[in-house]
Amino acid sequence: MLTVSNLHVAVGGAEILKGLSLDVPAGEVHAIMGPNGAGKSTLSYVLTGREGYAVTAGSATLDGEDLLSLAPDERAARGVFLSFQYPLEIPGVPALTFIRTALNALRRARGEAEVSAPEFLKLAREKAKSLKIDFEMLKRPLNVGFSGGEKKRMEILQMAILQPRFLILDETDSGLDIDALKIVADGVNALRSPERAMLVITHYQRLLDYIRPDRVHVLSAGRIVASGGPELALELEREGYDKYARAA
């Protein structure tokens, strides 16, 4: 599925990722943990094509196809989805309009027929219900005036409707209370499948109690410095990142 090799990325002239390599096969959930400033968000943005992130060396491919040469919307059409750490507010665009526009753009890009308005409403209603989102909220401009937890739930709703193949969750647990965290995790877990893979980026172990990873990687100073099973996350929780910060 996703293969990242020796990736070097600079932001504003400063090198943030310094030879990152990572392999996430289909069907697996991998967690990236690391201290602040390790390059976690940089990784999520460079994989999704945000401007201002210069790849100076290395590669990233999805099912063998070079991701880095594609526009952000082309990557989305290949199935890449980023759940933002800080979801954007889109004034003037009702959430339903935004999501339907995105769904139909993805379908067009894949040569599929667009969904009709009634079909879409049915789908949105059903997914909103499962995430305990008030359907009326979807008529309001996307994320405008929403609480932190509501914004994160809207990300998961979009994920549930757009059905991506490769999911990146960037600090999805931040700003969530325990009830919201469970709802969000249930939504994410519902998407686990042998055809999909996920990269869960988090500072804290807490989220991984709910979204169980197959592998855990420690990102420090722009590189993966350790990898292991779920027990690695517990160790980090206990002992902190200090020893990896030194290792880097």
Add this chain to the structure above:
Amino acid sequence: MSVASAIRADDPSALPSRRDEDWRWTDLRGLIRVVPPPSARPERPVPEGGPFKGLGDIELTIANGHLNWWPDPDIPGPVRVHTHDAPEAPFLTAGHPMASRAARNGRDPRISIISFDKDGTALLRFVSDGGGSHDARVGVMVPAGVRAKLLESYEGRGDGYLANYLIEVFLGEGAELERVVVADEAAEGVSVSTAEIHLKHGASFAQTVVASGARRQRIETRVAHPGGGAKLRLDGVYLLEGKRHADLTTVVEHKGADGVTAQLTKGVVRDQSRGVFQGRIVVAQGADRTDARMEHHALILGDRAEVDAKPELEIYADDVACSHGNTIGALDQDALFYARQRGIPEPGARALLTEAFIGEVVDRIWFEGAREVVRQWAGDRLRRT
């Protein structure tokens, strides 16, 4: 000094120039060396309809300054139109608000008057076809208690024309008028439209102007606000591309206590276009408890596009609630990335965000039929690449 006198006297030196403070960004004298010859009546009549086709009880169309369509004043209906073809205008009786002006100015051969006897909707169309110069003057009467809609359009098809219009609106006590203007002039046309709005106590006037610019396009609205519970909404949208220029200028004078003014203008400029917003609100001494809010926000989407804004509040009264806000910026790159990450290609994402930006103004239009016409018209322009 005015565009009208320049046209009538064939005298370009009478055109407003950058030396006039209110015209500094729309300098016509520097642009026009020779006043084009008077426009002839178009060879073929302009078809009925226009952008608001089907939404009006009556239609008055003035093409190149000549009457093109106008309803027979004897046919009963909520709205009557009197034109200069009528032998003696019955509306200019003593005491009529326009009578003193007529006496002062002499009988104006170019004047037409739309009178709302009852609640109703009128289409008012100004069509320019060819390269000449022309002007026209229209009065709009909304008597006390009547609720009216005026759907106005500027439809330029010619090349290099110079057009000037004066619209005088009189609202009686408690009368209501919503004026929605679509200004769709030709890229090489020059068009100036001035509306003078006279309100009585308790009247309500709401306006939305959407403009796509021209070689020079100026839409000016001047309101004499009496206070006394009268309400005013003055909104605008300009969507410019190429080398087009649009100037939305408003002057509101609050002369009495307890008046309300709400103003929201938004613009999107691309390429080498130029948007001008001048908004002045004057609150006279004694116009206490005036509530006046003015906002102007513009998006610049081209390196060589320009927006000039001059919001002004002049307050001579105490105990007022007045504010203005003005922002000029680029499209939010983070929002653009977010939309693209969800799969919306860049042109679509830009259109979505800019439509949403101006949607806030469009949503304030009361009359749903007109609102959807404006939304469609604006959307078509924003989706052009």
